[in-house]
Amino acid sequence: MRKYLFIFKSELMSTLQYVFNIAAGFIGCFILLFIFLNLWQYIYSNPSEIINGYTMNQMIWYIIITEILWGISSGKKICVKISNDIKGGNIAYNLNKPYNYILYSLFSHLGSAFVKAIIYTILGMIVGFMFLGSFPNLNILSIIAVILTSVLSTIISALLVSFIGLFSFIIEDSTPFYWLYSKLILIVGTIFPIEYFPSIIQPILKLSPVYVVCYGPAKLFVDFSLNNFITVFISQIIYIGIGFGLCTLLYKKGVKNLNVNGG
Amino acid sequence: MxxxxxxxxSKTFKVKLKEKGLKGSLKSIFKPRYKTINAVxxxxxxxxxxxxxxxxxxxxxxxxxxxxxxxxxxxxxxxxxxxxxxxxxxxxxxxxxxxxxxxxxxxxLWTHLTPYDNFKFFGAIYDIPESRVEKKIEEFKELFELEEFINTPVRNLSLGQRIRCEIVAxxxxxxxxxxxxxxxxxxxxxxxxxxxxxxxxxxxxxxxxxxxxxxxxxxxxxxxxxxxxxxxxxxxxxxxxxxxxYHYLNKKIVEAKMKEKVNLDDEDGITILKDKGYNLKIEVDITKKSVSDAIKLLNPDNIIDINISNTPLEDIISNIYKEEKK
Amino acid sequence: MLMEVKNQFKITLLSVKYALVREMLNKTTFITNILFMILNNASFIIQWIVLYSLKDNIGGYTFNQVLLLWGIAASTYGFSHFFFKNAYYLSDTINNGKLDSFLVQPKNVLLSAITNSVETSAIGDFIYGYIMLFIFGFSIKNFILFTFFTICGGFILTSISVILSSLSFWFNKSDIIVDTGNSLMTSLATYPDGIFKGIVKILIYTLIPAGIVNYIPVEIMTEFNINLFLIVIIFTITLISLAFLIFYKGLKRYSSSNLMVARI
Structure with a gap:
């Protein structure tokens, strides 16, 4: 485990050099949040109105959290890296190294995500307070719950994106799959809570990654309940187990073929 | 003419100075320091x-x-x-x-196009009528021996062939x-x-x-x-x-391997470059002293091997560079 | 003079043609890029279906009008990114001394620099724009107007990127300004202007002219208005002139690749 922490740390250190660039990357996020502030202010005819169980402030905070999560884990880089490793044959060099390739990629991704998380969270909270003038009702327990589920959410999206990257073992170009995943998260998961969708598809969405990656932490932030937390947490653990299992399986299978083909 | x-x-550039480390980077964002460099x-x-x-x-x-x-x-x-x-x-x-x-x-050059297409593109850039460009390419093809690769995409050419095409273009x-x-x-x-x-x-x-x-x-x-x-x-x-x-050809380098040690001092027209007892390297300014006079100083009977050469141009030029530095 | 313009036009087209040939070397990638961009844009319809299930009218727009707004946004973006892709990488071109090879050619430096590569996926945006036009309602008049606004809007988007990128001649870190400006233009483009109030409303018709590129065209195509039409034309011409003016003013400060950062 120590070596993975070391990988985490060194990636974190090298990301620290780009603090300014990362903060600048938040600008795009800010523009979108600003538009949504205007949009929801328009749609909610008065601030006390409740639509699908959410007040206007809750809707804005919901998007702030999902945008932060997306900003932290937009894992195109990890997908591209894994797929390049496979296509370029770099993966063969990793075979005789004493570490687990999946864990290695995951921890190096988390190292850079950590720096982003701090910057994005600070900026996100400032923007939210600027827009709305108040925070949702929070207490120590709910804050811990949000942080914990956010970390798990980041790990899940990293695993899912890695899984897509590992698809390069099977098909030439796995980008279309990444594209599908990112659309699912961005359009279905980031903008609206699950309650906004027709009741027929809500159960499907609750089983999809949208629930554990976006909805879970954001919902807990705007409207905490212990029951909800337990459901989200358990779902996330299951997702991590399945995600890691699938990655390992695909990796082992891919590497085996690699050996047969002689790299 | x-x-x-x-x-x-004259040409000057303003160059941003950057200090090391995170603190330096932050400082250079808010309060950049510039230095003027006189390039020419x-x-x-x-x-x-x-x-x-x-x-x-x-x-x-x-x-x-x-x-x-x-x-x-x-x-x-x-x-x-x-x-x-x-x-x-x-x-x-x-x-x-x-x-x-x-x-x-x-x-x-456009690397996915053939040299031929590239030449035609450059012809268009310089507003040359199509027929004249074609004639010109024909002429160059022969003169610069481009025949064998004129229809191969530039990215498949060797570095040498590429440069040749760059020049022809x-x-x-x-x-x-x-x-x-x-x-x-x-x-x-x-x-x-x-x-x-x-x-x-x-x-x-x-x-x-x-x-x-x-x-x-x-x-x-x-x-x-x-x-x-x-x-x-x-x-x-x-x-x-x-x-x-010519200026530097007046100087000859004499390298000699001797049977016995010679004691030689700098004198008019002779500069000792290296003196390791038996191995000797001197520079002779032939406007002041002939090579044969220099050899006489060494005592010709004692010479096992001798080599007389011009100063290489490379040395001449790097000497000029160095002199300037001082 | 006329000859010079003709020759310039010829070389610009040739340059775009060759850049397109380069993109088409890999046919499968070329086609998937286009198709995926169309799908990408189409996926945002989900967002609007959800929003219109809450209200029939958002920011003064019907669902149909939002589709047209998306159409204009996509086609202007596509037009600009296809023909002038490098306008969006101009900061980098300036900072890394890549203008050199254009400066030694007897042609317009700015045009040569921004037309020497094309964006494949932008073709998808462009096509998507016209698909939206067909859904909104096709007529010869709409088609002509839509095409006209696509060209004007494309020129405006390009000019904005050129103007902001030209700041690189003066400042080092201006690429952040360029990115912000460009993403403001594209983000605002797909939301009805009625949701904005006060100072933002003024901004979108002046400094961040998403209003001129997107909102006015939708308005004109819903109900023709000659004054608004003239505003679009005048604004386009002004911005293009400004882009050339600022770029050439900055060009005098161009330092090729000689601008290095000295470490102490």
Whole structure:
């Protein structure tokens, strides 16, 4: 485990050099949040109105959290890296190294995500307070719950994106799959809570990654309940187990073929 | 008639200073510090029609800056330039029709197209009628032996073939002056020779004036009749190749292996470069002392082996660079 | 003069043609890029279906009008990114001395620099724009107007990127300004202007002219208005002139690749 922490740390250190660039990357996020502030202010005819169980402030905070999560884990880089490793044959060099390739990629991704998380969270909270003038009702327990589920959410999206990257073992170009995943998260998961969708598809969405990656932490932030937390947490653990299992399986299978083909 | 006329040309750059570390980076964002660098300081020279001139100097001496000002890429801070009586500063486009440029490290060709298509593209850039471009390509194909790869996409060509095409592409509009910035960089000796031949043919057949920068002494020695050396933004030497060599050819290097130790002191016309007892290396200034006199000093009976040579041009030039530093 | 313009036009088209040939070297990638961009844009319809299930009218727009707004946004973006892809990488071109090879050619430096590569996926945006036009309602008049606004809007988007990128001649870190400006233009483009109030409303018709590129065209195509039409034309011409003016003013400060950062 120590070596993975070391990988985490060194990636974190090298990301620290780009603090300014990362903060600048938040600008795009800010523009979108600003538009949504205007949009929801328009749609909610008065601030006390409740639509699908959410007040206007809750809707804005919901998007702030999902945008932060997306900003932290937009894992195109990890997908591209894994797929390049496979296509370029770099993966063969990793075979005789004493570490687990999946864990290695995951921890190096988390190292850079950590720096982003701090910057994005600070900026996100400032923007939210600027827009709305108040925070949702929070207490120590709910804050811990949000942080914990956010970390798990980041790990899940990293695993899912890695899984897509590992698809390069099977098909030439796995980008279309990444594209599908990112659309699912961005359009279905980031903008609206699950309650906004027709009741027929809500159960499907609750089983999809949208629930554990976006909805879970954001919902807990705007409207905490212990029951909800337990459901989200358990779902996330299951997702991590399945995600890691699938990655390992695909990796082992891919590497085996690699050996047969002689790299 | 002078083709290029440069008078009191200067160029300064403002360079941002960056301090080390995160703190330095932050500081440079909010309170940047600048330093002015005088890349070219008040230089003047002229180039005659049909000359092949070498414009050389160590890295960062101001070569590229000067060549870029001559071709209209950079604006000078002060001074006058006339290339073919055109001022690059105010009449960039007009000048562009008359000159050709090849920057060894920068590619101008479309790599997915064949040289043939590329030449046609450049023909269009210089507004040359289609039929004339085709005739020109036919002519170049023979003259510069492009036959075997003229229809192969540039990305599949070897580095040498690419550079050859780069140069030919810059000739489509029959420029009167050709600026070559390190054309032979990174090429193997055979290809280098090839490029040099190409340059020579151009100069002879089309009377093209050639302004060349290079770090390769071979380029300079084999092509140029005149050399301008620039260092720290100033011209330190502007002379014919012959003079440059002659000036230093007066000096001979004598290396001798001796049976016995000789005690030799510096005297008029003789400089001791190395003295390891039995092995001796001296420089003889033959305007002051003949080589045979120098050998006599060594006592010819004691010599086991002797080698008399000219100072290599490479040394001559690097000596000039170093002298300037002092 | 006329000859010069003709020659310039010829070389610009040739340059775009060759750049397109380069993109088409790999046919499968070329086609998937286009198709995926169309799908990408189409996926945002989900967002609007959800929003219109809450209200029939958002920011003064019907669902149909939002589709047209998306159409204009996509086609202007596509037009600009296809023909002038490098306008969006101009900061980098300036900072890394890549203007050199254009400066030694007897042609317009700005045009040569921004037309020497094309964006494949932008073709998808462009096509998507016209698909939206067909859904909104096709007529010869709408088709002509839509095409006209696509060209004007494309020129405006390009000019904005050129103007902001030209700041690189003066400042080092201006690429952040360029990114912000461009993403403001594209983000605002797909939301009805009625949701904005006060100072933002003024901004979108002036400094961040998403209003001129997107909102006015939708308005004109819903109900023709000659004054608004003229505003679009005048604004386009002004911005193009400004782009050339600022770029050429900055070009005098161009430092090729000689601008290095010295470490102490």
């Amino acid at each position: 002078s083709i290029i006329k440069v008078e009191k040309l 300081k008040n230089i003047s020279f002229e180039v005659e029609k049909g000359e092949i001139i070498a414009f050389i100097g160590p890295n960062g001496a101001g070569k590229s800056t000067t060549i870029k000002m001559l071709t209209g890429i950079l604006y000078p801070n002060s001074g006058n330039i006339k290339v073919l009586d055109i001022d690059p500063k105010t009449e960039r486009k007009k000048l562009a029709y008359q000159i050709g440029t090849v920057f060894g490290q920068k590619e101008q 810059s000739l489509i509009h029959e420029p009167k002056v050709l600026f070559l910035d390190e054309p032979t960089i990174g090429l193997d000796p055979v290809v280098k020779e090839n490029i040099r031949t190409l340059i020579k043919i151009m100069n002879k057949e089309y009377k093209t004036t050639i302004f060349l920068t290079s770090h390769d002494i071979g380029d300079i020695e084999k092509l140029c009749k005149r050399v301008i050396i620039i260092n720290n933004g100033k011209i330190v030497l502007d002379d014919s190749m012959e003079n440059l060599k």
